[in-house]
Amino acid sequence: MVTLAEVAQHAGVSASTVSYVLSGKRSISANTRQRVERSIRELGYHPNAGARALASSRSNIIALMIPLRTDMYVPVMMEIAIAVATAARTHGHDVLLLTGEEGPDAVRRVAGSGLADGMILMDVELDDERMPLLRATDQPSVLIGLPADTTGLTCVDLDFRATGALCVEHLAKQGHQDIAVIGEAPAVYERHTGFAERTLDGLRTRSRELGVRLLHRPCEGGYDAMAVTLARILDERPDTSGIIVQNESAVEPLLALLRQQGRAVPEDVSVVAICPDQVATQASVRLTSVAIPAQEMGRHAVEQLVAKFEGRGSDEVVLLAPELTVRGSTGPAPTRP
Amino acid sequence: MVTLAEVAQHAGVSASTVSYVLSGKRSISANTRQRVERSIRELGYHPNAGARALASSRSNIIALMIPLRTDMYVPVMMEIAIAVATAARTHGHDVLLLTGEEGPDAVRRVAGSGLADGMILMDVELDDERMPLLRATDQPSVLIGLPADTTGLTCVDLDFRATGALCVEHLAKQGHQDIAVIGEAPAVYERHTGFAERTLDGLRTRSRELGVRLLHRPCEGGYDAMAVTLARILDERPDTSGIIVQNESAVEPLLALLRQQGRAVPEDVSVVAICPDQVATQASVRLTSVAIPAQEMGRHAVEQLVAKFEGRGSDEVVLLAPELTVRGSTGPAPTRP
DNA sequence: AAATCGTATCGAAGCGCTTCGACAACCTAT
DNA sequence: ATAGGTTGTCGAAGCGCTTCGATACGATTT
Structure with a gap:
């Protein structure tokens, strides 16, 4: 393993000079700098991380x-x-x-x-x-x-609060009056994960302001859980025409179920997702969505x-x-x- | 920041003794060890990573x-x-x-x-x-x-070769004679990614041995690409009754399309996936699969x-x-x- | 010509740890 | 009682680097 000292010797300068060439913390003549840089290249020198961390108390x-x-x-x-x-x-x-x-x-x-x-x-x-x-x-x-x-x-x-608000606004602007929110798994809310609660807050506040009805249901991922959740939602609010999903693994099951029940997207039901773009574009229907940046x-x-x-x-x-x-x-x- | 030396002083021993307590590389009397361990706890000592790496030339x-x-x-x-x-x-x-x-x-x-x-x-x-x-x-x-x-x-x-073989065997054993393989995106094969090629090799070899027909088609993820791929497969081999998928993002689109075309899984078509268990269990049909461990x-x-x-x-x-x-x-x- | 300054370089100290050899102190076997 | 082993501890060297004066030297100012 090549050390600073070896580079210094090879270049005919002192160790500290090499160090300063590397860090640029003191001025070095063009001539010396080039000699040192050449030696570094020729010897294949890499500064030792541990020594550097010890001496500078910065580990990078x-x-x-x-x-x-x-x-x-x-x-x-x-x-x-x-x-x-x-x-x-x-x-x-x-x-x-x-x-x-x-x-x-x-x-x-x-x-x-x-x-x-x-x-x-x-x-x-x-x-x-x-x-x-x-x-x-x-x-x-x-x-x-x-x-x-x-x-x-x-x-x-x-800004998940703004995200929630944005979703509601988008649907409300298109005339949707009954909006359902399909959320993360119940465990996520029980854990009081910030983003889930803040989204919900944004959704609720804005829907209240805009005078639209909002129904929120957590949902485990997967097809079976989604079937149950969707059935309950449509049972409670048969007029639901807008759905906001914030749960990656519920997206595709939701679309499959709607299709199966003969509800066309977006003619009968509009769906907005809060998910990565990849999920939104690869779903069986290209989803209107708010991406996680x-x-x-x-x-x-x-x-x-x-x-x-x-x-x-x-x-x-x-x-x-x-x-x-x-x-x-x-x-x-x-x-x- | 607490150092080894401070711990040593606090415990009334030398620095090297503390080091040996920490590393266990030399025997230390129970008495001394306890005193040192107590000092370490009381001072909240953590060995400095850089110094350790430098002295031992092991960074952990x-x-x-x-x-x-x-x-x-x-x-x-x-x-x-x-x-x-x-x-x-x-x-x-x-x-x-x-x-x-x-x-x-x-x-x-x-x-x-x-x-x-x-x-x-x-x-x-x-x-x-x-x-x-x-x-x-x-x-x-x-x-x-x-x-x-x-x-x-x-x-x-x-062992992707064995994985391919295993999938073919499973389907062949159930009487499937025409098997289609829906693979990764073409780019994956062009890149000559090892696992894709080895899987294919296992699939081909075993199907030849068992005398079943095999058709392989790469496939981009997503619904649209899958629709095209599936149509081509069923066009070329209308008798296809078994499908092996090795492409996470093709799984759900495939199931959706089959459902849409009125092909029941597994009554009309059997599907085996090579994918993480999570994908297999969360799909709209619980998939027979080989997991990536x-x-x-x-x-x-x-x-x-x-x-x-x-x-x-x-x-x-x-x-x-x-x-x-x-x-x-x-x-x-x-x-x- | 002396005093002052800035630039380029060097030497040495030290970062906090590991590890090696030395050395007491004690225990056993002769 | 003495030689030889253990066992437990210490001191010092050194890992490869950064960084702080100190120094030397040419350029500028007085």
Whole structure:
């Protein structure tokens, strides 16, 4: 393994000079710089990560804590993770993958060991046990998702409240008066996951303002659960003409069931989904949807964190504005006979 | 930040003693050990990762290289990634997430900098440009997936050849004579991804042995592409009574189309899927399927790698045996009129 | 001509840990 | 009682890098 000292010797300069060429923290004559750079190339030198971390107390690593659960929104998480990794690289950082399994201990471990310079947490719950720790340590961090109390924290998320409102507006504008919301699995609401509750809040508030009726039902994924949920909804509100789905694994079953029951989309029923674009475009009907801007969230989180490393950056909550893309699954409400 | 030296002082011993308590590499009296452990707890000491890596030249980090593409098998990748992270922790390692973006450079960077003790590569292509590098460096590595030439490499994968054979057998045993295979997107085959080709090989070989007719068609995901593909298949081989799908995003469209055309599953057509269990059980028909053992693959890869760290472990190819789970989507072939 | 300054380089200290050899202190076998 | 083994602990060297003065030297100003 090639060391700094070897490069220095090869280039006929001192070790510190090589270090300064690498970091650019002091001016180096063009001549020397070129000699050093040539030696680095010829010897195939790579700085030793451990030594660098020790001497500079900066590891150039960002820890990313993803949930252990693989029951929900997996492609979105993956997309965020990849966006984080990609963005981190452009800032000269690598990404350490932590699963939620360790819970708060992981925060302690990473902060304590100097393994990472900062961390990004996904799947934040409203009352998350990691928050007190995060506030206590001086380890910079950014959350993807929103806890109940955001004081002293930096967060990035889709504005789910606005998302809910946007969906209702879109349907109401087309004359729909009875709207059903098919949500995530009951467990998600029981866990008080922030995004689910905030969406619901947005949906309810806006529908109240617009004077449309709203019925919300959680739903496990899959065909069978969907059949039961849909039957109950149509039983309670036979005039339902608009459906908003916020549950990836309920989308296709819903469409299949509607088709089976002879309800045409969008002629008889309009459907709006809150889901990744991929799901919306690959469904059996191209769905009008609000996408989860995974890429943007990941990139944003990294940039906030890097800003903190450099002393700029502040504790703020960034809510990304939702965008509704109209595709083929929504249209005017049918006129009642 | 608490250091080893501070712990030593607090416990009234030397720094090296604390180190030996931590590593267990020399015997320590029960008395001293307890005093030290108590100090560690009271001071909230965490060893500094950089210093440790520098002194021991072991970072306790495993690099995991995942593909950048998010167009295929995302949940499986995620599951593997999580399994790797979890397994790594049980062996005292953390996981560094590398995207395929950097390609071979990432291998050089990680090996050169001592950032990780070894690496696990996913999404290996048959003729992968990273392989020569991997063979050249002394950085231990394990592949998830199989390149064309496996000499000098350690690989873990599902036995896709056996998987193909198993699917054909299952259908043939029930009397199906005309079997169609709906595969991955054409791009996957053009890229010469190992698993796709090996599956196909297993399918073809076994169907020849059993004397059944086999028709293979690649297929983009989604409803529209599936409609075209299915129409072509039924046009060419109207007697097709068994279908094998190896394409997650084609599963649900296929079922929807069959239903729409009045072909009952499994009465008229039997369907076998090669996909994660989650997809098979959540589909509108519970699918007979061969699962991708993501957890097991991840765990296995980590264990092979850790074995290499410790000097045991060898270059071998581990092919996990496929298991076919019979659910509701397969039955006897219909008797021809 | 001396004083001042900026630029380019070097030497040395030190980051927090592991590990090796040394050395007491004690226990056994002669 | 002495040689030889254990067992438990310590001190010091060093891992490869960053970074802080210090220094040397040419360019500028007084």
